[in-house]
Amino acid sequence: MRSASAYAPGRVELLGNHTDYNHGVVLAAAIDRGLTVTGTSRGDRSIKFTASSPPAQVEISLDELTPQTAQRWANYPFGVVQQFLRAGYELRGFEAEVTGDVPAGAGLSSSAAFEVATAGFLMKLHDLWIDPLAVAKLCRRAENEFVGVQSGLLDQATSVFGRADYLVHLDFQTDTIETVAFPANFALVIADSGKKHNLLQSQYNTRREECAAAVKALGAASLREISPEQLDRSRATLDPVLFRRAAHIVGENSRVWQAVEALRTSDAEAIGALMNASHESSRTNFENSTPELDHLVEAARTLPGVLGSRLTGGGFGGGTVTLVHAGQADAVAQQLRVSHSPAAFVCRIADGAAVGW
């Protein structure tokens, strides 16, 4: 009998919306909320996951892993277990419990936190060491193949590579991951719109297909290759919906590069303006905002100390991230709690899971 426990944080996406599966760039951060998977091995080939809120339990044999339709939450850890088996790791049966405080459906990647914590748990339980980028990729495959969401690598990579007080700058053309200091004296406030997003039921996969169609129509290898000027030249010929989808991605990549420059001089005002522009592009070009998210960012922008506000993550519900002067962060979170978002909070930028492996 052996016991193990592993933690992985949720993440917040600061700029670079839907760019990850378009070979683009993102600025994100691991947050101080996460999930822990704790458990003990057993003598047979059964695996059992228990969740406490809401209470639920699923048991399955390592030899009969199939996606669950009634208890979909279990597909995240089961998908990771399946990927370990496919990679040739020999696993034994176990009982595990998931606990934590990343709200589900708030755009903070509770799913990636669950996948990465499961991977860490399996590694510890079986004395395995796997390269952290390979772990992130394995968890993404679990989400693509077992859960059925064609997501990119952003969530898992940020959950693995986050660093306290630093933003993670991810480049999905080269899979390069760097950290950039978050400006001192500023803070992030996260607010849930109250409308849960569910990437499986949302238009996430449709957006991915539309981006692929735009790439094809533009004759490019990816939207990463397209400059704003090039895209503009296609305005008259490209299908208008595909044009707007592509404009979002091309604009987001450009905003990430501008923000990386602005971070060098701690120009938080510039980053806030880029966040506002990002939300506007989500609203009009990518159409992955909702009236609730729009109200939330508008309300945040009227508050003292706020530099910018946008939706974070996949969209179609979920939450927002707001850049604030640190001294006013508590007051902003408090105001948003009263007006729009009972669970709004000031988030601390935290270490990723790999720090604990």
Ligand code: GLA
């Ligand atoms: C979700 C997906 C990510 C990414 C974001 C949008 O969080 O899981 O892969 O595409 O949406 O940037």
